Amino acid sequence: MAEERSSSLTSGSDGGSRVSAEEVASAADDLLASLDLLVRCSLSTEGLTSVEEAQDRLYHHLQGRARGSEPQRSPSKVMGAIQDEVKRDSHVRVQLLKVLSQAEEYLHGLDQPQKDQLDAAPGVQGWEDKLTWYQDRLTRNDCPILVAGETSAGKSSILNMLLGEEILPYSLLSTTSVICELKYGAKRCAVAHLTEPDPTTGGDTVDIAFQDTVPVMQQLAPYVQQRGDRSAPSPYKKVEIFWPLAYLKGGIVIVDSPGIGESDDMTKHVISYLPQAFAFIYVINSGTAGGVQEDRLQNLLKMISEKKDGDWLHHFNPEAAIFVCNKWDQVPGKEADEVKHDTWKKLKRCWPGIKEHQLYYLSAKTAFSQFRAAGILTKDFEELTHGIEELLPASLHNRLESTYKWLSNLLKRSAFCQRVQICSALMSADQRQREYLDIMDRIDKLESRAEAVMQGLEKELNTSVRQAIESLETYLINEKQTITRWTEQEAPTAKDFSVINEETANLIRQRLQTVVNCWKDSTRPFQKIQDDLMRRFQEEFRPVEDQVAAIRVAMEHGGGAAEELTVSADSGQQSLDLINTQWTPGQKVAIALTSPIWLPFAIVAGVIYLPVAGIKTLYNKIVTEQKMKTYHTDKARFMRERAEETLESFCEGSNLRKVMDSHMAAVWQWFGALRESIPALLRAEKRLLQSVQQEKTQNRKAVGYYKTFYQQCLQLQGKLDKLYMRDIRKYEIDYGSIICDRTTDFISEGSFGAVYRASLKKADGSSQPVALKILKDDILDTVSEFLVEEDNLKRMQHPNVVRFLGSSCRKTKSGRLELFMVLELCDTTLKRVIFHGQQNIPAKHKVDSPAFIKAREFLRTNALQIASGLAYIHGNGLVHRDLKLDNILMKKGTVKIADLGLAKPMEIIAGTSHAGALLYAAPEKLRGEVYNFKADVYSFGLLLWEMWYGIHVFKNLESASDLAFVEKIKEGARPDLVGKTAPSGEWAAMMEECWDGDANRRPAARTISERLQELKQAEM
Incomplete structure (x- = not known):
């Protein structure tokens, strides 16, 4: 080991005499020589009892020196940097709280029907309670760092190391049984919180005054440790420890939790802290055989995925976690790479989206002893502190970001409701009744269609599950030899019948588990089912979402509402389409509304862990006293036969289906949320319509009443967005x-x-x-x-x-x-390429000449690319609204549609402004009507004409005033298809169909793309 170390270290100057790595290696077997080298380096020899410990201290000293002048990040420096970030976060929280308070005042000023309308909308249901919750969350100054992990993994040791003092009790046995919160306090003391009030005093806390003569750990032990039956409930639910550490002043709270997996109650304690935690450190005991205890971490994830409160999980960020492989000094050097690989493989199975920078290897015992005795920071300890320093600011930001998104969504829904009210107030009673019946009828039909789609998806999901079961069964049969081949050395050594039965069941279960995990890793069945379901959902629900968008447009526009809905917000003019939600219809309809954050946990928690009880039941049926008599004669044969019987029983009948169903429960739960999303949204729109329909006051007075609220809402949204862009946005x-x-x-x-x-x-x-x-x-x-x-x-x-x-x-x-x-x-614009030369303009060449054919092919190629890009934009629910040659760029001969600044989701478009160039505006836009994707198709038809002729469209009307031009277009004026080389056949038909005055008769961009592809074959 000394030779391995010396090869990677270099010497350098320090406060003491020069000591080389070679000198350290030469003293590897000599305690006195090693101690002498420590003295020469001006290092403490305190606490050293062996040559190995002395060599460790020398090694870490040289390792630090090899890093040169790189500054060491001590725990106090790291915590100090975090404290600075906490102070900045506190300043932004104050600003965000002001906006929340103003939003609260606005929302409470709404009349009851408006409040009820908000409360019915998916995503903002229960908004009053949630508003209070978000305010409380921002008001809290504490910033918990939760440390959890496997039993006896050394959590408390790592915390003591980070704190720089031995405060929390630890031992070789499982220790922490209750939550311990370490907070700042001018005086060292603690408060233990009782699970039940004291029957004598009635108090629910116990004050702990520390005595100077007794170690703190010893005084805390009776409150935080539980000996004997650790499954029994502790009399204390948590202990608060107050300590005068400067870097805890900013609100940082260090939380030590019970070991994961000892009992469901202890694991629930940890889960209850996850939404509050701004960093989650999970400690793994690398010194035990097998490393990561997957079943325990898996159980944690399973309990997380079973929590159905989407808001709860919205505040738990799986990226805000660090995994520390402690007791790394107990891993033999030759096995380190293999153990790292195994640990990483297991964590990838257990934790969704884990990245390598979230995993650290450490010996807390070595690191703490080196730092306490000689002030040496080991490299692995420095890396861990740096990881924590990077982790917490991201979590603080997540609190601000999630608050912004929730409030923004709430305000946007309120603005939508106000627009619907204004629209209704401007209608006559008869018109309002007709609109109401029409929209309600469309909603009823849409509900039926959505349910039919979901029934089809349900059948596909059942088929996927059946295929996964068949795949697993085939895999198990092919791996039969792996499961059933045993040696005598692998068999249990006990003599007692019940013990052998128990151990045999566990050994075969573990072997079967390993094979099943290999199947899962190679086929990724749950992830595949999830991906396929999401893809099919998006495919099938695109038309449904478009209809939802159309229904919303019908609800919020009409009856002259367009003019009323452009109101002043702050110093600028914000029209209704700029204050609408930034999410696409698909995101709003289902995906975002079903809180998919927990889905990866549900899928990961679906890693097939075979039920121990089930395997034991099989053994109770097939293992008899008579069979046990043959055990000691031929253990390998006995194990093989038991494994064969287990595998056969496991694969037959409904056993495999039951196992698969138990791990598909989360997917089905998610499917249920998707299934409910469209009906929930439509129910909200129905309720809004019914509320508006029952409104008795329908006149200009009502318009003014709702417009006041609408303007307040826009102003609040503006303030919120400005704060977000200035102080929250990353x-x-x-x-x-x-x-x-x-x-x-x-x-x-x-x-x-x-x-x-x-x-x-x-x-x-x-x-x-x-x-x-x-x-x-x-x-x-x-x-x-x-x-x-x-x-x-x-x-x-x-x-x-x-x-x-x-x-x-x-x-x-x-x-x-x-x-x-x-x-x-990009290189240039398509306009410049066409207009600055005649070679690419068909109308400039004789029909059927080589130059004409080449120019026509240039037009077709680029028109096809524009249509393809436009179809993609429309497929994402957007209308470009400013399609013209100036906004078509070129890069290495490829068309690039640019300037999407005016693009809007289809559902939020009303003809309230002539966005984009007037020359290319569709008639319905000029008439101030609601328009959709077909407005871009109109513009595309004009682009085709310009590309064919190489001149600007409507040059014959350039002398007309804007008003006169608009009237001409509304009356049917279009470019002339004249000249010796005028477009003919399919080209002329395509242009005329695209600029048709009736938007419904215009082709879709995807259809145009297909026709242009067919045109190439026809003209060859």
Whole structure:
């Protein structure tokens, strides 16, 4: 071992004499020589009892020196840095609480029908209680770091190491039996909380005053440790320990919990803390055979997945966890890599989405003794403290982020309800009745269709389960030899009949378990079922979601409501379509509303753990006293026969189905949530319609009444968004990594900002050319637009749509927040390629000439790419609204649709403004009507005409005023298809169909794409 260490260390100068790694290695067997080297290094020899311990101290000293001048991150420094982050978080929480208070005032000012409408909506049900809960959560200054883990894994030792003092009791036996909370206190003391009030005094707490003459651990032991039957309930539910540690002042609370898996009650104690914890440290006992006790961690996840409170799990972030493999010094050096691989494999099975940076290897005993005796921080200890330092800020941010999202969703639902009220108030009684009956009829039909879809998906899910069972059965049969082959050395050594029976059952169960886990790892059945179900759900429910969107449009527009719904919010004008939800219909309808955060836990918890009781029952049936007489004669044969009988019984009848069903329960639960999501949403819309229908006051007075609330709601949403962008939002790209000269790198101006060429520095030192969009105005005026465009771009992953790389920001010297979008850099625009040369314009060439055929193919190729990108945008529930050649970019001959800043989800579009260029606006937009995807198809038809002729559309009307132009278009004016090389046949038909005055007769973008592909074959 000494030789292995010396090969990886280098010497250097320090406070004492120079000592080389070679000198340390030469003293590996000599205690006195090792102690002498410690003295030469000015290191303490306190507490050393063996040459191994002395060598360890020397080794860690040299290891630290080999890291050079790299500063050591002591626990106090790490906790100090965390405290700074806690202070910053406290400042933002105060600001967010102000907005919550203003929202509370607004919401409580609503009349009861409006409150009831909110309470019926999925995602915000029970909003009054939740509002109070979020306020309480933000008000709390404590920041718990929960430490849990396997029994006797050394949790308390690790905590003492982080604290720098031996406070919490520990021993070789299982110790902590109750929750221990370590908090800041000017005076050292503790308070034990009783499970039941004291029968004598009636008190529910016991004060613990520490005596200076007795070790603190010894004084705490009677309250936190439980000897004897640890399954029996403890008289104490938790112990608060107050300690004058400076870095606990900011509200950091260190929580030591009972060992996972000892009993369900103890595990429930841990689970109850998870939503409160801002960091979760799980300690693994690496010194035991097998390492990770999968069944215990699995049980924790199973209990998590069984909690049906989506809000509860929304605040538990599986990424805010660290796994510490303690007692690493007990793992033989030659086996370390194998143990690491096995540990990682097991954790991947047990914890959803775990990353390698969440796993640490450590000997708390060694680390603490080295630090206490010689002030040495071992490398593994430093890595752990750095991991904790990175972990907590992310969890603090999660609290702010989740609060923002919930409140934003609530305000957006309220704004929607107000719009529906305004729309209804503007209608006549007859019109309102007709609209009501029509929409209710559409909802009833949609409910029936949604149920039919879910019945089909249920059949598919049952088929998937049956196929998984068949796959497992086939796998078990093929692995029969693995399960049934035993040696005498592997058999139990006990003599008692019942003990042999018990041990044999456990051994065969473990062997069977290993084989089943191999099947699961190779086929990933539960994940596959989940992925297939989600994919099919999205496919089948796309039309349903579109109809939900159409119903919502019908509910919130009509009767002249469009003009009433544009109101002032702060200093800017925010129209209704800018304040709507940023989520797509699909996300709102089901996926986001069913709290899928817990689903990965449910799926992981579905790792097949064979029921011990079931296997034992099989043995009780097949193992007789007579068979036991042959056991000691041929143990291997006995084990083989028992394994064969177990495997046969396990695979026959309904046994395998029962096992699979028990682990599919979570998937079925999730399926049930999906099934309920559409009806729940439609019920909410029904209730809203019924409430509005019963409203007696339907006049301009009612419009003013609801418009006041609507404006208040918009203003609150604006404040919330501004706070989010300034102090909560985490940006993907650091501004310091962007290189741009605004004086020379200007490209163009878009809808909401200027675009520049820039370079993005990467971590490896290289750089990437990018396009940088800089918003024109202050965040105070453009936050809603920014969020909408960013959300649109994030969801666009298509070769014919400009790729979004991330956002960034910086605060100017004046305090203004400047926002940036980093986008894929393109070469030019399609307009420039066409208009700056005649070779790509069919109308400029003689029909059927080689130049004409080449130009026509250029048009077809690029039109096909535009249609493909447009179909993708529409498939994601968005309407571009500003489709023109200026917004079609080119990169290496490939079309890229750009400038999605005006794109909106279809359900929130009303003809309230002529967004986009007036020349390309569809007639229904110009008439102020509700419009949909077909508005983009109209614009596409005009683009085809421009690409064919190489001139701007409607040049014959360029002298007309805007008002006159609009009237001409509404009357049916369209570009002329004239000239010697005018488009004919399918080309002319496609243009005319696209710009048809009736949107319903226009083809879908996907249909256009298919026709353009067919056109290539026809023209060859």
